Amino acid sequence: MLDATRLLFDLQQxxxxxxxxxxxxxxxxIAHCVxxxxxxxxxxxxxxxxxxxxxxxxxxxxxxxxxxxHIDGSFARVPMGAYKxxxxxxxxxxxxxxxxxxxxxxxxxxxxxANGIQGFAGYPLVSGDRIVGVxxxxxTHPLAPEFLEVLQVLCMTTTVALDAALQVPSAAxxxxxxxxxxxxxxxxxxxxxxxxxxxxxxxxSLSGAVTCALLHAAERLHPLHxxxxxxxxxxxxxxxxxxxxxxxxPAFPALADLPPMVACLGGTAQLEPDPxxxxxxxxxxxxxxxxxxxxxxxxxxxxxxxxxxxxHLLYQAGLPVSQGMAEPGAQVLLTDTPxxxxxxxxxxxxxxxxxxxxPAVTAVVDLxxxxxxxxAVIEAGLTGDPAALAATLEPQLSSREREVMTLLAxxxxxxxxxxxxxxxxxxxxxxxxxxxxxxxxxxxxxxxxQAAIQGCI
Numbered sequence: 001m002l003d004a005t006r007l008l009f010d011l012q013q014x015x016x017x018x019x020x021x022x023x024x025x026x027x028x029x030i031a032h033c034v035x036x037x038x039x040x041x042x043x044x045x046x047x048x049x050x051x052x053x054x055x056x057x058x059x060x061x062x063x064x065x066x067x068x069x070h071i072d073g074s075f076a077r078v079p080m081g082a083y084k085x086x087x088x089x090x091x092x093x094x095x096x097x098x099x100x101x102x103x104x105x106x107x108x109x110x111x112x113x114a115n116g117i118q119g120f121a122g123y124p125l126v127s128g129d130r131i132v133g134v135x136x137x138x139x140t141h142p143l144a145p146e147f148l149e150v151l152q153v154l155c156m157t158t159t160v161a162l163d164a165a166l167q168v169p170s171a172a173x174x175x176x177x178x179x180x181x182x183x184x185x186x187x188x189x190x191x192x193x194x195x196x197x198x199x200x201x202x203x204x205s206l207s208g209a210v211t212c213a214l215l216h217a218a219e220r221l222h223p224l225h226x227x228x229x230x231x232x233x234x235x236x237x238x239x240x241x242x243x244x245x246x247x248x249x250p251a252f253p254a255l256a257d258l259p260p261m262v263a264c265l266g267g268t269a270q271l272e273p274d275p276x277x278x279x280x281x282x283x284x285x286x287x288x289x290x291x292x293x294x295x296x297x298x299x300x301x302x303x304x305x306x307x308x309x310x311x312h313l314l315y316q317a318g319l320p321v322s323q324g325m326a327e328p329g330a331q332v333l334l335t336d337t338p339x340x341x342x343x344x345x346x347x348x349x350x351x352x353x354x355x356x357x358x359p360a361v362t363a364v365v366d367l368x369x370x371x372x373x374x375x376a377v378i379e380a381g382l383t384g385d386p387a388a389l390a391a392t393l394e395p396q397l398s399s400r401e402r403e404v405m406t407l408l409a410x411x412x413x414x415x416x417x418x419x420x421x422x423x424x425x426x427x428x429x430x431x432x433x434x435x436x437x438x439x440x441x442x443x444x445x446x447x448x449x450q451a452a453i454q455g456c457i
Contacts (some may be wrong), residue, residue, distance in 0.1 A: 012311055013041050013320070014150060018157045018212050026163040027051060031063035031133075034158050038137050039066040042147065045117065046138035050078060050085060051162070052131050059089055059134060066139070067115065083107070084122060089134050092124045094152075098142040116427045119143035123155045127163040128219060153261055160212040162218065184211055184232055188240075191218035195242070201233030210286045213261055214240050217284055220255055224280075237267075241286040245277070255282065262286060266316045287318060296320045297378065298333040300340045301350065309367060310334050310350065317371035319378065330376055334365070346381045368450075397435055397456045404431040406457045409448045 017037040031049040038047035046067040050059035059078040061071045075083070081090040084105050088095055097103055100120045101112040111117075119139035124130040135155055137143075164187060184206065191196045206214075213351075214231075217240060221229070224244035232239040259269040267286035274280065297319050301307040314321050314334070333344035341347050341358045349361040357364055362381045365374060397405065400421075407417045414432075418425045432444065439456075441447035451457045 011153060012308075012315060013037075014154050014157065015207075015315075016163075017041065017154065018207070026327050027165045028062050028160055030158065030161050030165060032065070032133065034154065035063045035065035035448065037154075040289050042137075043139065043141075044137045045115070045140050047135060048075075049158075050089075050136075051133040051166075052080075052089065052434060056080065056131065059085060062133075085134050085136060088122045089131050091127050092131060094124065095122045096120070096148060102139070116140045119358050121148060121151055123151060125155055125159040125162060127159055128222070132159055132162050132166070141447070152257075156216055156257065156261065159213045160215045163219075164215065184214065187215060188218050188229065188231060191215060192226050192229050192242075194222075194224055195229045198230040200230060204233055204288070206238060206286075206288065210238065210267075210288075213258075213267075213286060214238075214284065216261065217242070217258055217282070220258065221282065224254060236288060238288065240282075240286075242282045243279055244282065245279045247278075255280075258282070258284065266318075267328055287316075296331070296345060299334075300333060300335040300337055300343075302337055306336065306350065306367075313374055314367065316374035317378075319375060332381070346378075348378065348381065397438060397451065400434045401431050402440075402451075402456055404428060405435050405448065405451045408432065408444060409452065409457055 001401060017033065031051070034216050035047040035049050038044040047065050048061060049063045052058075053060055057080055059080065061073075061076045061078075075085070078086045080086050084095065084103075097120045098118055100106060100117050101109050102121075106112060112435060117138050117140055120136070121139075121143055122134060122136045124135055126135055135151075135158065136267050137151065145286075162203050166371075183203050185197070185199045186205060218226075218229070221242050221244050224246040226242050226244045228241075228243040230239075230241045232241070240396075255271055258271070262269040263286055267284065269282075269285075270283040272281045273284070297314050299307055299310050299314070301310065306416045311321055331344055332346045333340060333349065334348045335341065335343075336350040336352050338354070338358055341349070341360050347361045348363045348365055349357055351357070351364050351366040363377050365377060369377075403421060404417055407420060412420070414425050414428045432447070435451065436442075436444070436447045439447050439450040441450050
């Protein structure tokens with residue numbers, strides 16, 4: 001069964017990897033960043049990346065991380081169609097196995113057994129009708145289904161970055177080995193040569209992940225006979241609008257990977273067919289990278305689900321998440337763990353049912369928070385705005401209201417609650433109505449539900 005929360009968390013990791021590729025036009029550097037990420041971030045024991053040579057007859061090993069780091073061994077140059085790597089490149093079909101030592105094509109089974117390697121994933125890096133390379137990952141544990149989804153997104157991002165680098169061979173490398181990147185509008189116009197391209201607004205720096213997503217969208221749109229494309233730089237977001245007229249509708253299968261890719265970057269993707277023609281309108285909306293002055297926010301939760309949920313909320317709010325989640329350098333820490341309170345200068349407590357709020361926290365949030373509200377709470381804490389923070393620390397319900405709602409949740413009637421608490425029925429109704437107002441609930445059922453998820457009962 002797919003673990004959606006783990007998938008979401010790993011997609012955020014993919015985004016951080018993509019950002020390290022921003023502006024880099026050296027294929028070997030891009031390849032090294034990707035293989036290192038598979039080992040350091042995703043627990044692979046070994047990862048390699050081959051690039052197709054210009055004549056497309058051989059693959060050249062350009063990066064190796066983990067168990068082996070040399071790139072001059074027996075697999076340094078693989079003929080197209082030879083061994084499993086060459087077959088993946090030739091057939092352009094991903095291959096996955098969680099029983100590597102039992103595969104008949106494995107050249108050295110004792111090696112796989114001695115190193116305890118079980119999982120293998122090989123993905124072709126394909127741009128349009130061209131094979132760019134092959135990425136391979138080895139693992140000492142079976143590869144979970146959600147990891148394979150993540151690897152697919154990572155390969156799409158890697159392909160876009162490598163394709164851009166390989167198409168600019170004459171760019172002179174600058175300091176640090178990377179060449180100055182062409183403007184995004186030029187790269188999109190080149191990727192969509194048949195489209196009427198329009199640029200609106202002043203171009204600005206985007207994260208590597210957002211740039212890759214937009215270029216990948218152009219790659220998907222070109223075979224669909226894209227006739228119109230407009231790139232718009234807004235106040236807080238960048239928009240890509242395109243109209244395609246595929247000769248063989250529907251176009252949606254070819255564009256199916258855009259919504260999940262854009263969603264993991266905190267954006268949206270709208271695919272709208274024209275009811276009267278075979279045309280389809282595509283609108284991608286993606287946020288700008290967080291402003292540099294905003295501090296990194298750590299997240300330390302007791303469950304992976306809550307960890308992933310608040311990591312995603314922070315990303316949607318435009319706030320950077322610290323690499324180590326709760327690293328000592330983080331200025332702000334979101335946590336539901338009492339022992340973590342005080343690690344960072346500003347502690348924001350995540351409310352959980354039945355768990356008391358520690359006295360030393362600065363603010364309190366829960367999963368009902370919108371990204372905008374979460375950002376406002378954190379910024380209020382950093383600026384020391386007492387009015388904005390007081391509301392988050394005040395209990396949602398009074399002690400009497402909590403008692404009434406607790407008994408109501410247990411199925412008690414108003415008369416029984418009145419007798420139990422030695423108050424009148426009219427007073428019970430008064431407390432219930434007050435509670436519904438504070439909880440923004442329309443009826444008693446919603447009130448009980450909101451009180452439970454907000455930790456009031």
